[in-house]
Amino acid sequence: MIQVQNLSKSFQDIKAVNDISFTIKKGEIFGLLGPNGAGKSTTLNMMSAILKSDEGHIHIDGNLINGHAKTCKHLIGVVPQEISLYEDLSAYKNLLFWGNLYGIPSKELKDRINKTLALIGLLDRKNDLIKTYSGGMKRRINIAAALLHHPKVLFMDEPTVGIDPQSRNHIFEVIETLNKQGMTIVYTTHYMEEVERLCNRIAIIDSGKIIAQGTQAELKELIPTKESIQFEFNLLSENDVNQLRGRLPYPLSQNKNKLLVECTVQELSKVITTCNELQLSVEDIQLNKVNLEAIFLSLTGKQLRD
Numbered sequence: 631m632i633q634v635q636n637l638s639k640s641f642q643d644i645k646a647v648n649d650i651s652f653t654i655k656k657g658e659i660f661g662l663l664g665p666n667g668a669g670k671s672t673t674l675n676m677m678s679a680i681l682k683s684d685e686g687h688i689h690i691d692g693n694l695i696n697g698h699a700k701t702c703k704h705l706i707g708v709v710p711q712e713i714s715l716y717e718d719l720s721a722y723k724n725l726l727f728w729g730n731l732y733g734i735p736s737k738e739l740k741d742r743i744n745k746t747l748a749l750i751g752l753l754d755r756k757n758d759l760i761k762t763y764s765g766g767m768k769r770r771i772n773i774a775a776a777l778l779h780h781p782k783v784l785f786m787d788e789p790t791v792g793i794d795p796q797s798r799n800h801i802f803e804v805i806e807t808l809n810k811q812g813m814t815i816v817y818t819t820h821y822m823e824e825v826e827r828l829c830n831r832i833a834i835i836d837s838g839k840i841i842a843q844g845t846q847a848e849l850k851e852l853i854p855t856k857e858s859i860q861f862e863f864n865l866l867s868e869n870d871v872n873q874l875r876g877r878l879p880y881p882l883s884q885n886k887n888k889l890l891v892e893c894t895v896q897e898l899s900k901v902i903t904t905c906n907e908l909q910l911s912v913e914d915i916q917l918n919k920v921n922l923e924a925i926f927l928s929l930t931g932k933q934l935r936d
């Protein structure tokens with residue numbers, strides 16, 4: 631559905647996007663994960679022809695996008711990072727304005743606005759002025775505005791930054807509903823939990839470059855660290871550890887009263903049962919998960935969130 635090939639963009643001497651390539655299949659939720667300043671918005675802005683690339687090609691549904699705003703307009707729905715609504719107009723009137731920009735016939739438009747407001751859970755607030763809305767509600771109206779013209783793909787640029795948890799969940803549900811209906815979605819964020827929850831495939835971007843891409847399982851293969859669980863005991867002797875070694879099929883390493891077991895959460899109960907049998911009392915348990923944060927750290931030496 632979307633092909634991005636060798637895309638680059640500089641602002642004066644800043645290389646904001648540096649030779650990135652990826653493809654997105656129809657019906658996927660593709661996550662662009664990276665810290666602030668990584669180049670996420672610049673990439674999305676080129677993909678929606680808001681910005682012209684210096685180099686590279688973008689194809690969406692067979693159309694060459696490269697700066698062709700007219701081609702994009704019908705294909706793409708864009709939810710920008712900055713909220714763009716008229717504060718002194720109602721949600722309904724804001725959406726009328728957006729729909730008219732897309733030339734949707736007025737009778738059809740009214741129906742679409744109501745359906746879209748229902749989808750985002752704000753139909754009952756449609757006549758309230760935007761200035762009475764919370765940040766999260768405004769963001770949901772922005773999403774509605776991007777959907778009125780029935781685009782084939784939806785680009786969302788950090789849609790949950792600075793909003794309340796309830797709106798955040800609403801937005802996730804809307805994304806999942808749209809995706810079930812077949813919508814292809816590109817989602818940028820610096821929150822790894824969000825891509826873990828939503829995305830089929832992920833590209834990790836840092837300093838304008840894609841440093842890894844694939845499914846979550848593929849990304850987890852990239853680093854040598856394995857999932858492990860740390861158990862802390864009141865007292866743990868060498869003899870105890872040897873006994874545990876005899877009974878458990880997982881690699882173990884002892885550090886004083888702490889024991890690191892290379893096993894998964896599913897295997898946790900087996901370890902606890904064995905400890906009980908040996909009358910070793912577990913004081914504390916800590917999961918060391920291999921998540922996208924760990925992958926980012928391993929690949930860049932930096933935390934995702936600074």
Ligand SMILES: Nc1ncnc2c1ncn2[C@@H]1O[C@H](COP(=O)(O)OP(=O)(O)O)[C@@H](O)[C@H]1O
Nearest residue numbers: 641644646664665666667668669670671672673
């Ligand atoms: N219009 C612009 N003029 C100059 N520099 C810009 C402009 N837009 C983005 N940048 C720079 O390009 C880099 C990438 O920015 P951006 O794409 O906004 O990152 P992200 O969305 O991942 O936070 C940053 O260093 C940013 O300061």
Ligand SMILES: [Mg+2]
Nearest residue numbers: 670671672711
């Ligand atoms: Mg951005």
